[in-house]
Amino acid sequence: MESKREIKHILxxxxxxxxxEQQIEECIKQFCNLVDLVPSIKAFKWGKExxxxxxxxxxxxxxEATFESAEDVAAYVSNPNHANYASLLMPLVxxxxxxxxxxxxxxxx
Amino acid sequence: MESKREIKHILxxxxxxxxxEQQIEECIKQFCNLVDLVPSIKAFKWGKExxxxxxxxxxxxxxEATFESAEDVAAYVSNPNHANYASLLMPLVxxxxxxxxxxxxxxxx
Numbered sequence: 001m002e003s004k005r006e007i008k009h010i011l012x013x014x015x016x017x018x019x020x021e022q023q024i025e026e027c028i029k030q031f032c033n034l035v036d037l038v039p040s041i042k043a044f045k046w047g048k049e050x051x052x053x054x055x056x057x058x059x060x061x062x063x064e065a066t067f068e069s070a071e072d073v074a075a076y077v078s079n080p081n082h083a084n085y086a087s088l089l090m091p092l093v094x095x096x097x098x099x100x101x102x103x104x105x106x107x108x109x
Numbered sequence: 110m111e112s113k114r115e116i117k118h119i120l121x122x123x124x125x126x127x128x129x130e131q132q133i134e135e136c137i138k139q140f141c142n143l144v145d146l147v148p149s150i151k152a153f154k155w156g157k158e159x160x161x162x163x164x165x166x167x168x169x170x171x172x173e174a175t176f177e178s179a180e181d182v183a184a185y186v187s188n189p190n191h192a193n194y195a196s197l198l199m200p201l202v203x204x205x206x207x208x209x210x211x212x213x214x215x216x217x218x
Contacts, residue, residue, distance in 0.1 A: 008156070010171065012121070012208060032215040047117070047210025052182045055207035062119065062210045073161045097206075098164035099121060101156025101171045106141040 004068045009076070010099045011063040019092040024061075027089055031063060037081040040072040041065045058095070073100055113177045118185070119208045120172040128201040133170075136198055140172060146190040149181040150174045167204070182209055 015024055028046060035044040043066040049056045067073045076082055124133055137155060144153040152175035158165045176182045185191055 007159070007161075008171075009161075010119075012206070035215070045212035045214060047212050050116070050179060050209040050211065052116075052118075052179050052209045053186050053207050055205070057206045059206060059208060062117075062208055064212065070159060070161050077162050096164070097121065097166045097168060098162050099168060099171055100159040100161045102159065103154035103156050103173065105154060106144070 005102060007067045007070060007073055007100055007102055009065045009067060009073050010097075010101075012059045012097045012099070013061045013063070013089075014058045014094045014096070015060050015092055016094050023092055027092060028061075030085060030088055034081055034085045035065070038076050038079055040067060040075055042068060059097075070100070114211055116176045116179060116182055116209055116211055118174045118176060118182050119206075119210075121168045121206045121208070122170045122172070122198075123167045123203045123205070124169050124201055125203050132201055136201060137170075139194060139197055143190055143194045144174065147185050147188055149176060149185055151177060168206075179209070 019027075031046065032044065035041050044064070046061065046063045049060050049062065065076070067076065128136075140155065141153070144150050153173070155170065155172045158169050158171065174185070176185065
């Protein structure tokens with residue numbers, strides 16, 4: 001059996017200009033609820049882009065879910081609760097990127 | 110004094126089509142060396158986009174540094190070693206996004 005890995009699944013979003021603060025807050029709340037519905041998500045964090053450096057290309061929010069395998073990510077994406085959530089999120093979003101990576105540190109010399 | 114925070118500083122990169130594996134490996138190695146030169150970086154991870162879902166918009170790599178304050182991020186960005194590294198990285202990069210966020214979990218009800 002494959003040993004446990006750590007896969008970060010990152011969604012970077014630019015909300016529409018027209019999306020209200022209330023809609024965005026509701027969206028984030030529903031995202032957190034989604035996490036409760038998908039047990040294979042081992043951790044979940046989100047945050048607002050802080051604008052410390054001016055290279056965000058307009059993206060406003062980051063959502064980061066942690067999984068133990070690529071299969072768990074794929075199962076999450078195909079989960080009907082995910083599709084329901086996406087249908088709520090997408091009308092509010094101008095652009096987005098999804099990235100999966102297995103974080104590693106400094107390579108051994 | 111402000112208590113310690115956790116700020117994630119994420120660089121998402123699409124390397125040029127012309128960038129060789131060797132150039133990319135060297136670039137990652139130099140990034141890791143840069144981390145050793147900037148003590149305010151509290152943690153550093155990187156990973157290759159895995160292509161589990163086909164929504165990466167062409168981005169190929171994620172680099173994630175952790176800081177304790179927005180000031181530490183700004184100091185890192187203005188560090189001369191960072192400028193040196195950027196001059197190595199940028200010719201190999203087709204596009205990139207920089208995002209800073211303070212990760213939070215599920216909001217309290």
